[in-house]
Amino acid sequence: xxxxxxxxxxxxxxxxxxxxxxxxxxxxxxxxxxxxxxxxxxxxxxxxxxxxxxxxxxxxxxxxxxxxxxxxxxxxxxxxxxxxxxxxxxxxxxxxxxxxxxxxxxxxxxxxxxxxxxxxxxxxxxxxxxxxxxxxxxxxxxxxxxxxxxxxxxxxxxxxxxxxxxxxxxxxxxxxxxxxxxxxxxxxxxxxxxxxxxxxxxxxxxxxxxxxxxxxxxxxxxxxxxxxxxxxxxxxxxxxxxxxxxxxxxxxxxxxxxxxxxxxxxxxxxxxxxxxxxxxxxxxxxxxxxxxxxxxxxxxxxxxxxxxxxxxxxxxxxxxxxxxxxxxxxxxxxxxxxxxxxxxxxxxxxxxxxxxxxxxxxxxxxxxxxxxxxxxxxxxxxxxxxxxxxxxxxxxxxxxxxxxxxxxxxxxxxxxxxxxxxxxxxxxxxxxxxxxxxxxxxxxxxxxxxxxxxxxxxxxxxxxxxxxxxxxxxxxxxxxxxxxxxxxxxxxxxxxxxxxxxxxxxxxxxxxxxxxxxxxxxxxxxxxxxxxxxxxxxxxxxxxxxxxxxxxxxxxxxxxxxxxxxxxxxxxxxxxxxxxxxxxxxxxxxxxxxxxxxxxxxxxxxxxxxxxxxxxxxxxxxxxxxxxxxxxxxxxxxxxxxxxxxxxxxxxxxxxxxxxxxxxxxxxxxxxxxxxxxxxxxxxxxxxxxxxxxxxxxxxxxxxxxxxxxxxxxxxx
Numbered sequence: 001x002x003x004x005x006x007x008x009x010x011x012x013x014x015x016x017x018x019x020x021x022x023x024x025x026x027x028x029x030x031x032x033x034x035x036x037x038x039x040x041x042x043x044x045x046x047x048x049x050x051x052x053x054x055x056x057x058x059x060x061x062x063x064x065x066x067x068x069x070x071x072x073x074x075x076x077x078x079x080x081x082x083x084x085x086x087x088x089x090x091x092x093x094x095x096x097x098x099x100x101x102x103x104x105x106x107x108x109x110x111x112x113x114x115x116x117x118x119x120x121x122x123x124x125x126x127x128x129x130x131x132x133x134x135x136x137x138x139x140x141x142x143x144x145x146x147x148x149x150x151x152x153x154x155x156x157x158x159x160x161x162x163x164x165x166x167x168x169x170x171x172x173x174x175x176x177x178x179x180x181x182x183x184x185x186x187x188x189x190x191x192x193x194x195x196x197x198x199x200x201x202x203x204x205x206x207x208x209x210x211x212x213x214x215x216x217x218x219x220x221x222x223x224x225x226x227x228x229x230x231x232x233x234x235x236x237x238x239x240x241x242x243x244x245x246x247x248x249x250x251x252x253x254x255x256x257x258x259x260x261x262x263x264x265x266x267x268x269x270x271x272x273x274x275x276x277x278x279x280x281x282x283x284x285x286x287x288x289x290x291x292x293x294x295x296x297x298x299x300x301x302x303x304x305x306x307x308x309x310x311x312x313x314x315x316x317x318x319x320x321x322x323x324x325x326x327x328x329x330x331x332x333x334x335x336x337x338x339x340x341x342x343x344x345x346x347x348x349x350x351x352x353x354x355x356x357x358x359x360x361x362x363x364x365x366x367x368x369x370x371x372x373x374x375x376x377x378x379x380x381x382x383x384x385x386x387x388x389x390x391x392x393x394x395x396x397x398x399x400x401x402x403x404x405x406x407x408x409x410x411x412x413x414x415x416x417x418x419x420x421x422x423x424x425x426x427x428x429x430x431x432x433x434x435x436x437x438x439x440x441x442x443x444x445x446x447x448x449x450x451x452x453x454x455x456x457x458x459x460x461x462x463x464x465x466x467x468x469x470x471x472x473x474x475x476x477x478x479x480x481x482x483x484x485x486x487x488x489x490x491x492x493x494x495x496x497x498x499x500x501x502x503x504x505x506x507x508x509x510x511x512x513x514x515x516x517x518x519x520x521x522x523x524x525x526x527x528x529x530x531x532x533x534x535x536x537x538x539x540x541x542x543x544x545x546x547x548x549x550x551x552x553x554x555x556x557x558x559x560x561x562x563x564x565x566x567x568x569x570x571x572x573x574x575x576x577x578x579x580x581x582x583x584x585x586x587x588x589x590x591x592x593x594x595x596x597x598x599x600x601x602x603x604x605x606x607x608x609x610x611x612x613x614x615x616x617x618x619x620x621x622x623x624x625x626x627x628x629x630x631x632x633x634x635x636x637x638x639x640x641x642x643x644x645x646x647x648x649x650x651x652x653x654x655x656x657x658x659x660x661x662x663x664x665x666x667x668x669x670x671x672x673x674x675x676x677x678x679x680x681x682x683x684x685x686x687x688x689x690x691x692x693x694x695x696x697x698x699x700x701x702x703x704x705x706x707x708x709x710x711x712x713x714x715x716x717x
Contacts, residue, residue: 010057011049013072014064016104018043018196021161021375022069029063029155036060043379067155068148070104105196109189112141116186123179131178138182141189142169159333161370165694168363172690175356175363180690184367187691191372191698194705212283213304217248220292231299241291246283250302251293253278258289262645307390307644328374336369343684360690364683367693368676373700377668380708385661388712393644394654401640405624406658407605411554411651412596412618414610415565415572418628419551419579419648420541424453426461427522428538432510437467439527439535444469445487446494454525457539482525493528494537500526504533521574540571548579550648555580557652560604564592564618592618609643609651626651657711664711668704675700 017023023041026048031039038051050060061071100106115137123130142165149162165188172181217230220238230248233239238254241247247260259271262284271287274280280293282302299305344362347353382399389396396402413419429436444462447455448469462469472492475485482495493503497514500506506514506526510533517524522538544550551561562582565572572585584595592608596618599606608622619625625639628646643650679696682688688696 008053009049009051010060011047012057012061012064014046014048015070015072016196017041017046017048017069018192018200021372024375025067025152025155025157025160026064026069028157029067029152030060032156033060033063043383063155066151068144068151100193100197103193103196105189105193108141108144109186109193112137112186112189115140116182119179119182134178134182135173138169138173138178138185141182141185142166145185145188159337161372164333164337164366164370168366168690168694171359171363171366175359177360177690183691184694187694187698191694191701194698194702210304210308212246213299213302214246214248218242233295233299235295235298237295239293239295241280241286241293243286243288243290245286247280247286247293248282249293249295249299250282250297251280251295253280254292254294256289256291258291259287261285261287303644307395332374333369333371336371337366340366340369357686361683361686364688364690364693365680367690367697368679368683370694370697372697373672373675373704374669376701377672377704377708378665380705381661381664381668381711384708384711385657385664389654389657392650392653394650394657395642395644396654397640401624402658402661404605404658405607405641405655406662408559408607408624408655410560410562410599410604411607411609412562412564412592412599412622413581413648414592414628415563415567415575416541417611418609418646419547419563419581420543420575422541424457424523424539425542426457426537427520427540427542428517428536429461430513430517430536430538432535433532434527434529434534436535437465439537440465441467441469442487442492442529442534443494443525443527443537445472446475446483446485446492448472450483454523454539458537490530494525497524497526500528500533503528504531506533510536519570519574521571540574543575543579544646544648547648550650550652551579551581553649553652554655557655559655562595562599564595564608589617593621596621607651610639626654661711664707668707671703671707672700675703 014026017026023043027039027041030036030048030050033055035052035055036050037053040049040051041047042049048064064071101110116134119130119133119137122133145162146166149160149166152158152160153163165185169181169185172178172184214230216227217233218225218240219228219233220240225240233249239248239251243258253274253276255276257273257275260274260280261271262281274291279296280291281304282297283304297303340362342362343365344359347358348355379399382402385402386396386399396405416422429440431439434442440458440462443458444467447458448471450456470488472485472487475483477483478495478499481499482493484491484493486492493500497506514524514526514536517536517538520538520540522540525537525539527534527537554561560582562584563572563576563579564584564587566587566589567585569583569585572583576583584591587595596606596608600621600623605624606622607624607626608618609626609628610619611628619627619639624641627639627642641654643654675696679688679693683693
C-alpha cells in the first residue's frame with residue numbers, strides 16, 4: 001500500500017482474541033480511530049498490526065481493552081519502508097501461559113457456573129427465591145457480555161455475537177424463562193472458554209519453535225570463552241557449540257566435525273554430518289563433536305525467527321474461501337436477526353399464535369444464528385495447516401497460497417540445485433592403461449588443496465573409497481585445459497579430452513567410451529601418465545536422493561512434471577530420462593517465464609519450483625512459485641512458498657497439505673451450517689429450545705476447531 005510506505009506501524013499482542021468475530025470487532029473499532037491508516041489482525045497469532053500517521057499507542061490499547069480484551073505487549077513504532085524485522089515471535093501472554101482457570105474467560109465461566117449451581121440449590125430449598133436467584137446468576141455472566149456488546153456497537157459492530165446473546169438473554173427474562181436465560185449465558189461462556197483453549201493450542205504449535213533457540217551462547221573473545229545472551233550475538237562472532245547443545249544462531253562451521261540433528265527445523269529425521277564450511281541452522285542439535293561456528297545472521301533474522309515471522313504474516317493473509325465467509329457473515333448475522341424477529345412476531349400477528357411461545361422460539365433462532373462456528377471454520381483450519389507445515393519445513397505465504405497450491409496441475413522444476421544436488425559427483429572411474437584405483441589415486445593427488453567443484457568431487461570420491469593420496473609437487477593449473485604435477489616421479493595431467501589429446505594419443509575405443517559417458521550427460525576428464533592415457537574420470541551433478549520418488553508422488557497425484565533448465569540438452573535429457581520427467585533445455589530465464597505462460601494459456605495451473613534466484617521471472621509468472629532449500633532470504637522472499645529442507649518429495653507434501661486443508665474447511669462449513677439447519681427446524685416445530693440452541697452453536701464451534709486442529713498432526717492423523 002502506498003500509504004503504508006510513509007506510515008509508522010505498531011504491533012500489539014492481544015489476549016482473549018480467539019475467533020474471527022473477536023478480530024472483526026477489534027479491527028472495526030481501531031480502524032475508526034483518527035490517525036489510523038491500516039489495520040491487520042491475526043487471530044492465529046493473537047496480534048494486531050496498526051499502520052498510522054501519528055497516534056498514541058496507549059489510545060489504541062485503551063480502545064482494545066474497552067472491548068473486553070487485554071493488550072499484553074505493544075512493540076515500538078517501526079517504519080515499513082526501513083525493512084526492519086519483527087521480533088522472532090510473539091509472547092504468548094498471560095492467557096497463553098496461565099492455566100485456563102486463571103484466565104479472564106476461565107474465571108468468568110467458573111463464577112457463572114458456581115452462581116448457576118447456587119441458584120439451582122437455593123431455588124429448590126426456597127422456591128419463592130428461584131426467579132431472583134437465577135436472575136442474579138444470569139447477570140453475573142451477562143453484564144460483562146452486554147458491556148462488550150454495547151462498546152462493540154458504538155465502535156462499528158452492532159451485530160456482534162455478544163449483542164445477539166444479550167438480546168436473547170434479556171428476552172428470555174422478560175417472558176419468564178429466567179432459569180433458561182442463566183443456563184444459556186453459562187453455556188455461552190463455556191463456549192468462549194473452549195474457543196480460547198483451542199486457539200492457544202494452535203498458537204503454541206508455531207510459537208513453540210521460538211523455544212528451540214537457546215537463551216545463551218558460548219562466545220570466543222580475546223582468547224576466552226564465556227556465556228552471553230544468544231540474542232546479543234552479532235554477525236561475524238565466533239561461538240562454540242558443545243556436543244548435545246542446541247545451536248544458538250545461524251552460522252558456518254569454522255572447525256570441528258559432528259552430526260547435527262536438523263529435525264526440529266527441517267523435519268529431516270536422519271542427523272547430518274557437518275564439517276568445515278557447512279551451514280548450521282539455529283535451533284538444531286549438535287551431536288558428538290565440538291563445533292566452532294561463525295555467526296552469519298542476527299537473532300531477529302535467524303532461520304527460526306524467519307519461519308515464525310513468515311507464518312505470522314501468512315496467517316494475516318486471508319484465503320479466497322475465508323474472504324467469502326467473512327463477506328457472507330456480514331449479511332448472515334443481520335439476516336438471522338431479521339428471521340428471528342419474524343419468527344417471534346409474524347405468527348402471533350398474522351395467525352393468532354401464542355406470543356410467549358413464538359417469542360421464545362424467536363430468541364432460540366437468534367442464538368442458533370450466532371456465526372461463531374461458521375466464521376472460525378476457515379481461519380482455524382488455515383492457521384493449523386500453516387503451523388503444521390512450518391514445523392515440517394513447508395512454508396507458505398498465506399491462506400490464498402495454501403488454497404491455490406492444491407489446484408496445481410503442472411509442476412515445472414529447475415534442474416541444478418532443485419532436482420539435482422547442485423554439486424558434481426564422480427560417477428565413473430575408467431581404467432585404460434592403469435587400474436581404476438590408480439586413476440582415482442593420481443587424480444586426487446593432482447586436486448589436493450583445490451576448492452574447485454570438480455576437485456572437490458574427486459577428493460570426496462577418494463575419501464569415500466578410503467584411497468591413500470600420494471603427495472604431488474610442481475603442481476600448476478593450465479587455464480581452460482586442466483592441472484598437472486609430478487606424482488611418484490611421474491608427470492601427471494588431468495583435463496579435458498581435447499587437452500589430453502594434445503599430450504597423448506586417444507584410441508578409437510577410448511573415444512567411444514568417452515562418447516557413451518557424454519551421452520549420459522557426464523563431464524569427462526582424462527588422466528595422462530607419462531604421455532599415455534591412463535584412464536578417465538566422469539562426473540555429473542546427480543539427482544537428489546529423493547528426486548525420483550518425489551516426482552513419482554506428483555505423477556501419482558495426476559500432476560504433470562517438466563524440467564526447465566539452462567543446461568545443455570544432452571545432460572538435461574540424460575537426467576530427465578533417469579527421473580522420468582519432460583525436459584526443456586538450454587533456456588534463458590526469460591525462456592522459462594515464456595514456457596510457464598504458455599502452459600497457463602493451455603489451461604494448466606502452474607507451479608514453478610526453483611532456487612529463488614535465477615528463476616525469479618518464472619517464479620513470479622507461475623500461479624504458485626515454490627523456492628527450494630536453505631531458508632535463505634531470497635528463497636523465502638521471492639516465491640509464494642518455500643521447501644526449507646530442499647526435498648523434492650516435499651513439493652508433493654505441500655500439495656497434499658493444501659488438499660487436506662481444503663477438505664477440512666469444507667467439512668467445517670458443512671458441520672457449522674448443518675447443525676444450525678437441524679436446530680432451526682427443531683426449534684420452529686417446538687422440539688428444542690433456548691439452551692439446546694446455544695449448545696448447538698457452542699458445540700459446532702468446538703467441533704470445527706477440533707477438526708481444524710487435526711491438521712497439526714502428520715498426514716493420516
